[in-house]
Amino acid sequence: MAIRAGDRLTSRRLNGPSCILLNTTTFPVPNDDDTIVTAWTLAERNDSYDGNPMWSSGGEITIRRDGIYTVGAKVAFAQDPDGDERTVYVLKNSTAPGTASLAHDSNPPSIVSGGCTPVDCESPAVLVAGDVLRVNVYHNGGAALNLRGDTFPGPMRFWAVWQTE
Numbered sequence: 250m251a252i253r254a255g256d257r258l259t260s261r262r263l264n265g266p267s268c269i270l271l272n273t274t275t276f277p278v279p280n281d282d283d284t285i286v287t288a289w290t291l292a293e294r295n296d297s298y299d300g301n302p303m304w305s306s307g308g309e310i311t312i313r314r315d316g317i318y319t320v321g322a323k324v325a326f327a328q329d330p331d332g333d334e335r336t337v338y339v340l341k342n343s344t345a346p347g348t349a350s351l352a353h354d355s356n357p358p359s360i361v362s363g364g365c366t367p368v369d370c371e372s373p374a375v376l377v378a379g380d381v382l383r384v385n386v387y388h389n390g391g392a393a394l395n396l397r398g399d400t401f402p403g404p405m406r407f408w409a410v411w412q413t414e
Contacts, residue, residue, distance in 0.1 A: 265296075265314060265316060265411030265412070265413075266296040266297070266298040266303060266312075266313050266314045266411050267294055267296050267303075267408070267409065267410040267411050268292065268294060268295050268296065268303035268304050268310045268408065268409050268410075269292065269293040269294040269295075269406065269407075269408040269410070270289035270291070270292055270293070270295075270304060270310065270406065270407045270408070271289065271290060271291050271292070271293055271398070271404040271405065271406055272286070272288050272289050272290050272396075272398040272404055272405040273290055273291075273398045273399055273404045274288065274290060274398055274399055275327075275395040275396065275397055275398065275399060276288040276395060276396040276398070276405075277393055277394075277395055277396075278326070278386055278387075278388060278393060278394050278395070278396060279393050280332075280388065280389065280390060280391055280392050280393055280394070281387075281388075281389050282387070283345055283346060283385050283386075283387050284385065284386050284387070285308055285344055285383050285384070285385055286308055286322075286324070286383075286384040286385070286386055286396065286405070286407070287307050287308035288308070289304070289307070289308060289405075289407060290398075292304055293406075296313075297313070298313035298314045298378075299313065301313050303409065308383055308384065309381050309382065309383055310381070310382040310383075310407065310408075310409045311379070311380070311381050311382075312376045312377065312378055312379065312380040312381075312382070312409065313378055314378055314411065315376070315377045315378055315414065316375075316376065316411050316412065316413060316414050317373055317374070317375055317376075317411075317412045317413050317414070318373070318374050318376050318409045318410060318411050318412060319371060319372070319373055319374075319408070319409075319410045319412055320339045320351050320352055320371070320372060320373075320374050320376075320382060320408065320409050320410075321339060321352055321369065321370055321371030321372070321406075321407075321408050322337050322338075322339050322352070322369065322370055322371075322384045322405075322406065322407045322408070323337075323367065323368075323369035323405060323406045324337050324367070324368055324369070324384070324386060324396050324398075324405045325365040325366065325367045325368070325396065325397045325398070325400070325405065326358070326359075326365060326366040326368070326386075326388055326390075326394050326395075326396060326397070327365060327394050327395045327396070327397050328358075328359050328364050328365055328366070329358055329390045329391075329392075329394055330358055330359070331358065331390045331391045331392075332358055332388060332389040332390035332391055333357055333358070333389065334355055334357070334387065334388060334389050335355065335356050335357070335358055335366045335368050335386075335387075335388045335390075336353060336354070336355040336368065336386065336387040336388070337353065337354060337355075337368045337369065337370050337384065337385070337386050338350045338352070338353040338370070338384070338385040338386075338387075339351045339352045339353070339370060339372070339382060339383075339384060339385075339407075340382065340383045340384070340385050341374070341376070341380055341381070341382060342380055342381055343383070344383060344385070345385070346385055346387075351372055351374045351382070352370040352371055352372035352374075353370050354368055354369060354370040355368065356368045358388075358390060365397050365400060368386075373412070376409070382407075382409055384407050
């Protein structure tokens with residue numbers, strides 16, 4: 250059962266160790282550079298397993314129990330009509346996209362005045378205890394852009410939700 254950005258999460262859907270992180274501020278992203286998002290400001294859910302939380306601070310979710318998870322991220326790039334790519338990746342045990350990418354998606358930039366470009370991705374993933382997940386973003390708008398967690402479409406999110414063993 251997949252969990253999509255904006256879905257209502259119930260205890261039935263969150264039946265194992267899960268972590269859902271939010272950012273309600275801005276985060277700068279340099280032009281034409283893969284960037285790890287490190288500014289997750291709070292946890293909507295941060296389960297512990299064997300006494301170890303999945304998140305303590307910074308930009309990583311650490312898997313604490315083997316299983317099949319739904320992993321994903323939702324970000325919004327500040328409005329800028331230049332360039333043609335706004336991308337988000339969820340990475341496993343890596344800091345660069347490629348074979349470590351569990352989920353990714355890309356959108357063209359918004360041309361609506363004052364509009365943000367939302368990008369989200371999600372995928373099931375087989376993970377083992379100790380795997381480390383990170384969110385990587387990329388854009389080619391010609392100058393640095395902010396990710397916007399402080400405006401529509403709401404806070405940035407990063408999640409790993411346990412589904413089954």
